[in-house]
Amino acid sequence: MRTPDERFANLPGFPWPPHYLDWRGERAHYLDEGKGERTCLCLHGEPTWSYLYRRMIPPLLASGARVVAPDLIGFGRSDKPTEESFYTFDMHRAFLLDVIERLDLMRITLVVQDWGGLLGLTLPMEMPERFERLLVMNTALGTGDAPLSEGFLAWRAYVNRTPDLPCDKLMQRSCRHLSDAEAAAYEAPYPDTASKAGARAFPNLVPDRPDAPGAALSRKARDWWRSAWKGESFMAIGAKDPVLGPPVMTALRKIIRNCPEPFVHAEGGHFLQEWGEDIVREALKKWK
Secondary structure: OOOOHHHHOOOOOOOOOOEEEEEOOEEEEEEEEOOOOOEEEEEOOOOOOHHHHOOOHHHHHHOOOEEEEEOOOOOOOOOOOOOHHHOOHHHHHHHHHHHHHHOOOOOEEEEEEOHHHHHHOOOHHHOHHHEEEEEEEOOOOOOOOOOOOHHHHHHHHHHHOOOOOOHHHHHHHHOOOOOHHHHHHHHOOOOOOHHHHHHHHHHHHOOOOOOOOOHHHHHHHHHHHHHOOOOEEEEEEEOOOOOOOHHHHHHHHHHOOOOOOOEEEOOOOOOHHHHHHHHHHHHHHHHO
């Protein structure tokens, strides 16, 4: 299904026009702003969409970067197949690889959080010549060889028993500074329960055993980040994230070659982009 355009009218803090491409018969949306030589590729997770980056886009543009922020299939302005079986680790990853190639993105700063990282951290090893920097927030690699946290298992159980995920309320609970209108923007892509199939699918796609789809690929990515990554990195951690907070990010930092000490945002939660001005400011200090 395709979300009616009127549901995206007058979203607070989100003035950028949509761009679309056809991907395997699905209409996929992405933001594409700025003309800089460097490109910030901003990847969202669940149950969000490119709206999540609205606080980071202006300072990134002001730094001279081009900013590209796709909506994964099933999210945001992108089409939403209603069968949960459509959504797989490999499908989402193939989509992101195609976006990079079709838009011919170069000198990429990879900006990731949540599923943006589970998927996005597997991309640079396929095309290392395109990537220069990493800005990583509250995420992980789904290697399937470590136990999942109790916090994540509780989240998975909640999603599985809540087919009509209240995206607006979930976001406002995690980011208490959101206005009602901003929270509503996270519900805007989903006019009914069926349209949330992609969001419902994600928790069950996290690799939870060594032979799970995506696990071997993620282990390969782990080895690549340890040994082959030559770019600059900046890690930001939302201290109040109960699922992918400081312990998970500390473990991830050990994987990323030459990753410096992280910036810990004391007030930030899982959706750290909602404190995005602070994150961009600190990253740019390191990269000047």
